[in-house]
C-alpha cells in the first residue's frame with residue numbers, strides 16, 4: 146500500500162507472525178532483490194486500542210510513528226472487514242492515534258484524517274544535544290561546511306525542518322545522510338527541505354531516517370507545517386506538496402493537536 150507514494154509492505158499480524166521483522170524489512174524492502182518498499186508495517190491486536198502498529202524502515206530500524214502508514218492501516222482494516230468502525234484508535238510507540246475514515250463511492254476507504262497529537266519541541270525529547278530548550282530557526286553547520294537554519298519538531302519521531310529555496314535541484318543523496326547522522330541527533334533524524342509557496346501552501350522533499358528519500362512523509366509534513374507556523378511562514382491550515390501528492394495539515398489552536406488528512410491506496414496483495 147502507499148500513502149501518496151510512501152510505500153510499505155503491510156502484514157496482517159492477526160494471521161501472520163514475523164519472527165525477525167528487522168531482517169524481513171531489510172530483505173523485502175530492497176527494490177531490486179525484494180518486493181520493494183520504504184519499509185515494513187505490521188498490523189497487530191492491541192490491549193487498549195482497536196489496533197496496534199509496528200513500523201520498520203528499509204534499513205530495519207524501528208520508528209515510533211508513521212503518518213502515511215497510519216492512514217493505510219485505516220484502509221487495510223476497514224476494507225478487509227477487520228472492523229466496521231470508521232473511527233478507530235491505533236496504538237503506536239508514539240502513543241495512541243485516532244483515525245477517521247472517509248469512504249469513496251466503492252464503499253472502500255479513500256481518505257483518512259489522523260489526529261497526530263501535540264507536537265514536541267523540547268530538545269531532550271527530539272532528541273538533539275543542542276544545548277537550548279527548543280530549536281527554532283537555529284543556525285547549524287554540518288560537516289564543517291554545510292550551513293542551514295533548522296527547526297526541530299518531534300511528532301513522536303524526530304524531524305529537522307529546513308526552509309530553503311530551489312529544493313527540486315537539491316542533491317538529497319548527498320546532504321540527507323549528513324543531516325540524518327549528525328552527532329547533534331543521537332537517534333538520527335528525518336529531515337524536511339521546505340520551500341514556502343504561500344501562506345497556506347508549502348513544497349517539501351524529505352530524507353527519511355532509515356529509508357532515504359521517499360515520495361512523502363506524513364509525520365514530516367506535520368512537523369513542517371508546525372515549523373512553518375513557528376517561523377511565521379504560513380497559517381495553521383496548510384497544504385503540503387510532496388513528490389507523491391498532497392497532504393492537508395492543520396495544527397489546531399483550540400487543542401494544540403496536529404491533524405493530517407490524505408489518501409491511502411492498495412497496490413497489490415501477495416504471498417511470499
Ligand SMILES: N[C@H](CCC[C@H](N)C(=O)O)C(=O)O
Nearest residue numbers: 208211212213302362363364
Ligand atoms: N514516512 C513516515 C515516517 C517514517 C519515519 C521514519 N523514517 C523514522 O525513522 O522516523 C510518515 O509518513 O510519517
